[in-house]
Amino acid sequence: MCILPVLTYGAQSWSLTEQQKSKLKICQRAMERSKIGVKRIDRVRNTTLRSITRVADVGEKTARLKSEWAGHVARMHPDRWAKIVTHWMPEGGRRRRGRPRRRWCDDLIVFAGQTWPEMAQDREMWKEKGEAFAQQWDTY
Structure with a gap:
């Protein structure tokens, strides 16, 4: 119940890269595994985890x-x-060196x-x- 609110707090203002998106998904799966008591070594598929936890x-x-x-x-x-x-x-249409990508x-x-x-x-x-x-x- 609290997995998504914790992970998405302030998400409206994020500018996510593919690497950050991947890390969010990994974190969500780790939280789901912890919730149902499954370890990674048990090799339970992510789709199975998602069907058990029913978290978006x-x-x-x-x-x-x-x-x-x-x-x-x-x-x-x-x-x-x-x-x-x-x-x-x-001004000038260009940002300085070092700007966010x-x-x-x-x-x-x-x-x-x-x-x-x-x-x-x-x-x-x-x-x-x-x-x-x-x-x-x-x-x-």
Whole structure:
């Protein structure tokens, strides 16, 4: 009951790499094994663990939380800091050396294109997109 809330606390603001996604999944599986008393040496399949514990996948949950927050940010008043920071571009269009490799909105841009904030204005369509976004996040 508390596995997902612990793992996804603050997930709305994460910009996850593939390595970080993998570590989250490994941690979730370790927690599930601990919950039901199975050791790795017992060689129980992950699908079997998931069917026993009936806990949703952490990857899908984080993607769903991120898409919900993105829709909320897109519909915010233009003076709110979250919206300003999301659409901020540095002077000259380039960030300094040492910048983070991934930005928060990169996943959204890859999935829905540069116009994702306009798409998010329609709540129903964005909710459907969010479901698809969550499903594609868990494909690896």
